[in-house]
Amino acid sequence: MTNAPDGSKATLLRTRALYLIICALGVLLVGYAFLPVAAHWEFVFLDTLIAPEEVRAALAAMTPGQKEVHIWASWLLDLPYPLFYWGLFGGLIVRGLPSKARILIWVPRAAFASDILENIIQTFMLLGTDGLVGIKTAVTLLKFGLYALAALIALTALIALVWRGVRAQGQG
Numbered sequence: 001m002t003n004a005p006d007g008s009k010a011t012l013l014r015t016r017a018l019y020l021i022i023c024a025l026g027v028l029l030v031g032y033a034f035l036p037v038a039a040h041w042e043f044v045f046l047d048t049l050i051a052p053e054e055v056r057a058a059l060a061a062m063t064p065g066q067k068e069v070h071i072w073a074s075w076l077l078d079l080p081y082p083l084f085y086w087g088l089f090g091g092l093i094v095r096g097l098p099s100k101a102r103i104l105i106w107v108p109r110a111a112f113a114s115d116i117l118e119n120i121i122q123t124f125m126l127l128g129t130d131g132l133v134g135i136k137t138a139v140t141l142l143k144f145g146l147y148a149l150a151a152l153i154a155l156t157a158l159i160a161l162v163w164r165g166v167r168a169q170g171q172g
Contacts (some may be wrong), residue, residue, distance in 0.1 A: 020091045023085075023091060026084030030077055030081040034073070037069065059125060062126075070126055071127070082116065090108045092154040092158050096154075096161040111147045115147075
């Protein structure tokens, strides 16, 4: 059950905490990695745009080089980013709300899936496929809504974890 030779729970708890720390650091590092890419190449990531007119305007303003960089960034940065937030939110939900985790874990999973679907749609758009702006807008709205809901559930789970820890300290 644990990695420790003596079967102690301490190693298991450290491993779980380390997993959450790695995921949190991944979210921060990859999240901030988008900024220099967008600043250096002087474009706005389509992931951040919802209004169809803004998406069309941003696409029309991009050079072929910017579009290529956007595709690379979408797959090199915006693939690990949802993996990290899925791990962080899911890990917090499993640890903080274990009795409801089986159902609640689907929210960060769905956020992850919508983020990847958005990347696929954007890649086609950046390669010149027309007629996807409406679908991209719907998927982006879904992604942001699911991400916000997953973050709220994860925050609730974190509060539950802290509350249990405080109560355990008071009793022990």
